[in-house]
Amino acid sequence: MLKGKHIILGITGSIAAYKAAYLTRLLIKKGAEVQIVITPAGKEFITPVTLSALTGKPVVSEFFTANSGEWHSHVDLGLWADAMIVAPATASTIAKMANGVADNMLITTYLSAKAPVFVAPAMDLDMYKHPSTQANLKKLQSYGNYIIEPASGFLASGLEGKGRMEEPEKIVEYLEQFFSKGALFAGKRVMVTAGPTYEKIDPVRFIGNYSSGKMGYAIAEAFASQGAEVTLISGPVNLSCSSAIERIDVKSAKEMCAVAMSKFETSDIAIMCAAVADYAPKEYSTSKIKRHGEMTVELVPNPDIAATLGAVKKENQILAGFALESDDEESNATLKLQKKNLDFIVLNSLADKGACFGYDTNKITIISKNGEKESYPLKNKKEVAQDIVAYTLKLKK
Numbered sequence: 001m002l003k004g005k006h007i008i009l010g011i012t013g014s015i016a017a018y019k020a021a022y023l024t025r026l027l028i029k030k031g032a033e034v035q036i037v038i039t040p041a042g043k044e045f046i047t048p049v050t051l052s053a054l055t056g057k058p059v060v061s062e063f064f065t066a067n068s069g070e071w072h073s074h075v076d077l078g079l080w081a082d083a084m085i086v087a088p089a090t091a092s093t094i095a096k097m098a099n100g101v102a103d104n105m106l107i108t109t110y111l112s113a114k115a116p117v118f119v120a121p122a123m124d125l126d127m128y129k130h131p132s133t134q135a136n137l138k139k140l141q142s143y144g145n146y147i148i149e150p151a152s153g154f155l156a157s158g159l160e161g162k163g164r165m166e167e168p169e170k171i172v173e174y175l176e177q178f179f180s181k182g183a184l185f186a187g188k189r190v191m192v193t194a195g196p197t198y199e200k201i202d203p204v205r206f207i208g209n210y211s212s213g214k215m216g217y218a219i220a221e222a223f224a225s226q227g228a229e230v231t232l233i234s235g236p237v238n239l240s241c242s243s244a245i246e247r248i249d250v251k252s253a254k255e256m257c258a259v260a261m262s263k264f265e266t267s268d269i270a271i272m273c274a275a276v277a278d279y280a281p282k283e284y285s286t287s288k289i290k291r292h293g294e295m296t297v298e299l300v301p302n303p304d305i306a307a308t309l310g311a312v313k314k315e316n317q318i319l320a321g322f323a324l325e326s327d328d329e330e331s332n333a334t335l336k337l338q339k340k341n342l343d344f345i346v347l348n349s350l351a352d353k354g355a356c357f358g359y360d361t362n363k364i365t366i367i368s369k370n371g372e373k374e375s376y377p378l379k380n381k382k383e384v385a386q387d388i389v390a391y392t393l394k395l396k397k
């Protein structure tokens with residue numbers, strides 16, 4: 001995917017600059033041609049000799065090479081690139097990029113670049129959280145740049161939180177996914193729900209279910225690989241997703257409903273794959289309930305998220321749900337489709353071996369709102385997700 005691609009790697013003054021050497025190595029291993037552009041502060045953290053030994057090219061930092069008087073054209077560089085990555089990107093460089101403060105070679109190259117630009121922030125957690133950094137990142141996104149979100153963990157400051165530059169392997173994965181994208185859903189916003197919900201009884205107990213999230217995560221990845229901008233609203237699961245996907249973690253059905261409502265407004269497509277608990281305990285006990293013979297937990301209905309979205313769905317939006325059934329499968333699924341005002345429903349049955357909860361495989365039948373049915377054999381959930389993407393494509397508005 002990256003073979004033959006011309007990539008500018010912009011390096012700025014962060015301790016994470018040491019990771020840029022490994023990133024360079026990975027890009028070159030993938031067959032990319034890499035040109036490093038480094039800020040003066042970046043050179044304090046990693047030596048240009050290391051970087052030019054890896055790329056086989058002189059590192060560019062100044063507008064002129066002092067001894068030869070050679071002029072480095074940021075315009076030519078900008079035109080040469082198929083992609084520009086700024087990794088690590090400090091708060092200062094992000095602010096300069098957002099506001100066009102062209103006081104070094106990296107920023108002039110950025111302003112000249114016609115190629116997609118990817119920014120991998122690296123800074124302390126409070127700097128990252130600061131409203132000015134967040135506003136600058138939003139500005140970059142509004143210019144069409146891609147933000148490769150930092151990870152959470154131990155920071156050089158000794159503090160712990162979000163701000164670590166994403167690992168080089170993940171950055172390469174992000175780029176590969178970007179370049180491998182089909183354009184089938186380019187420009188479309190897709191929302192996917194996945195996993196179970198947990199409904200708390202007391203500080204140690206909850207009502208949940210066996211959903212692993214595998215089906216929903218596969219759907220999110222399948223849409224992302226077709227160019228869609230994907231938001232994954234995830235219940236508690238043990239999975240990770242590619243950094244190209246915006247993942248929002250929730251626990252209860254109420255939390256999932258609130259996030260889904262706010263995201264649905266700007267979504268073109270929503271696929272409701274989560275196994276949402278239909279009921280939650282009426283009372284939450286703030287202290288651990290002691291054992292004392294028989295007990296009853298009174299339950300109250302949770303919001304029906306799919307039905308809530310179905311009630312406000314606009315003409316140009318596609319809303320799909322899943323039906324997890326154990327008997328009278330097709331008629332139950334059709335009733336859900338109608339009640340929730342869905343465009344189609346994906347039926348999977350607990351009666352089918354290898355289907356539904358936890359398995360890597362699933363067996364589905366898609367029922368449209370016109371009553372048309374398409375049945376598929378047992379397949380890997382990744383392939384099932386592709387079938388769902390292909391089905392959605394037929395309805396794309």
Ligand code: PMT
Pocket residue numbers: 193195210211212213214215216253272273274275276277278302303304305306307320321322323324325336348356357358359
């Ligand atoms: O996560 P895996 O282990 O990979 O398993 C996948 C799966 C079995 C969870 C998945 O394929 C699946 O069937 N998801 C839907 C499970 C479910 O809750 O089905 P349901 O028939 O109860 O709900 C019907 C639809 O309404 C679903 O789209 C559900 O997300 C939605 N719903 C349900 C209840 C509720 N309160 N709000 C909802 O939005």
